[in-house]
Amino acid sequence: MEGWVSMPKVELHAHLNGSVRDSTLLELARVLGEKGVIVFSDVEHVILKNERSLTEVFRLFDLIHILTTDHKIITRITKEVIEDFASENVVYLELRTTPKKNDSIGMSKRSYLEAVLEGIKAVNTVDVAFRPHNADVSNVKRSSLINDTCNGSTRKKIYVRLLLSIDRRETTEAAMETVKLALEMRNLGVVGIDLSGNPIVGEWMTFFPALKFAREQGLYITLHCGEVPNPKEIRAMLDLLPQRIGHACCFEEEEWKRLKSLNIPVEICLTSNIRTNSVRSIEVHHFADLYNSKHPLVICTDDSGVFSTSVSKEYNLAASAFGLGRREIFQLARNAIEYIFADDEVKRELKEIFNSAELDQ
Numbered sequence: 001m002e003g004w005v006s007m008p009k010v011e012l013h014a015h016l017n018g019s020v021r022d023s024t025l026l027e028l029a030r031v032l033g034e035k036g037v038i039v040f041s042d043v044e045h046v047i048l049k050n051e052r053s054l055t056e057v058f059r060l061f062d063l064i065h066i067l068t069t070d071h072k073i074i075t076r077i078t079k080e081v082i083e084d085f086a087s088e089n090v091v092y093l094e095l096r097t098t099p100k101k102n103d104s105i106g107m108s109k110r111s112y113l114e115a116v117l118e119g120i121k122a123v124n125t126v127d128v129a130f131r132p133h134n135a136d137v138s139n140v141k142r143s144s145l146i147n148d149t150c151n152g153s154t155r156k157k158i159y160v161r162l163l164l165s166i167d168r169r170e171t172t173e174a175a176m177e178t179v180k181l182a183l184e185m186r187n188l189g190v191v192g193i194d195l196s197g198n199p200i201v202g203e204w205m206t207f208f209p210a211l212k213f214a215r216e217q218g219l220y221i222t223l224h225c226g227e228v229p230n231p232k233e234i235r236a237m238l239d240l241l242p243q244r245i246g247h248a249c250c251f252e253e254e255e256w257k258r259l260k261s262l263n264i265p266v267e268i269c270l271t272s273n274i275r276t277n278s279v280r281s282i283e284v285h286h287f288a289d290l291y292n293s294k295h296p297l298v299i300c301t302d303d304s305g306v307f308s309t310s311v312s313k314e315y316n317l318a319a320s321a322f323g324l325g326r327r328e329i330f331q332l333a334r335n336a337i338e339y340i341f342a343d344d345e346v347k348r349e350l351k352e353i354f355n356s357a358e359l360d361q
């Protein structure tokens with residue numbers, strides 16, 4: 001695994017609350033157990049279980065959300081998740097999360113996002129560059145930029161950008177609130193919108209107005225698309241022309257044709273797809289077809305905590321399952337630079353990082 005860890009990597013599909021360390025979840029569960037909010041022994045095995053159906057995964061997310069409720073914990077998990085990705089040489093991370101409102105603890109979508117931004121600033125094992133080069137910071141508190149280090153520092157650096165997720169359980173109004181928040185927070189590294197959540201819940205037309213508005217306003221869009229068979233929704237999603245989609249597990253021939261003709265990059269999450277049975281086995285995974293037809297794709301983790309994986313493990317799995325060598329995987333990682341939601345200056349700097357690492361491959 002060490003060989004994959006040292007390679008520079010780009011992670012474009014990682015959910016914050018799905019990427020929390022097991023040790024942190026257990027610690028949080030123990031505290032809530034002591035307070036009598038949950039029964040620790042009931043949740044311990046749920047956290048540590050490895051094989052889960054898609055339905056069980058969404059039940060686990062409900063539990064994780066109980067454990068990570070307050071602002072301080074959101075800040076803590078954001079810091080830890082970024083440090084974990086940086087520790088395995090992820091040089092560019094797009095982290096996505098659903099801004100949550102919880103009146104009982106005074107949490108609004110905005111204060112949730114502010115807690116995430118605090119977490120980015122709290123990272124101390126690596127420098128974090130999270131502000132776009134062209135951001136107008138004249139009206140942003142200087143303290144909010146404290147860990148933004150595009151300043152020639154020689155310390156190890158990770159670029160972080162945020163995607164705000166709309167949960168499929170949300171109303172049109174809630175989805176619109178998330179998009180407006182993303183627009184307001186553009187100067188602080190929010191670059192786009194994701195649609196996620198249980199794929200058998202919610203109707204496309206509920207989210208469409210907010211997604212269309214986001215697109216019109218120039219936010220990048222990525223959609224969880226085709227996790228379950230739903231040709232009508234897949235068609236509507238592709239018609240929106242998102243800049244990327246995630247998963248694409250249940251596409252039929254017509255849908256593949258359209259996706260390929262549009263050349264929309266696909267975020268591939270191998271372990272997640274297999275564990276949740278969205279794809280029957282790694283042998284029949286659509287990675288092979290997309291790779292062979294040179295369709296743009298990027299290997300991602302989805303939920304490194306929930307699926308006990310890491311970007312290095314996903315690269316290793318792709319290499320062994322599809323007979324790819326180090327050079328091919330390196331090339332895939334480098335290609336991903338073209339699909340990131342960041343400006344040309346970031347792309348240029350990332351290409352430099354990959355160019356200098358290429359000599360070691």
Ligand code: 5GP
Pocket residue numbers: 015016017018061062096097098099165167196197198199224227272302303
């Ligand atoms: P959060 O947005 O709370 O930081 O991250 C967890 C959330 O991401 C889950 O509640 C769910 O809405 C979304 N999510 C994580 N993994 C998946 C996945 O594989 N498929 C879909 N559709 N949504 C996911």
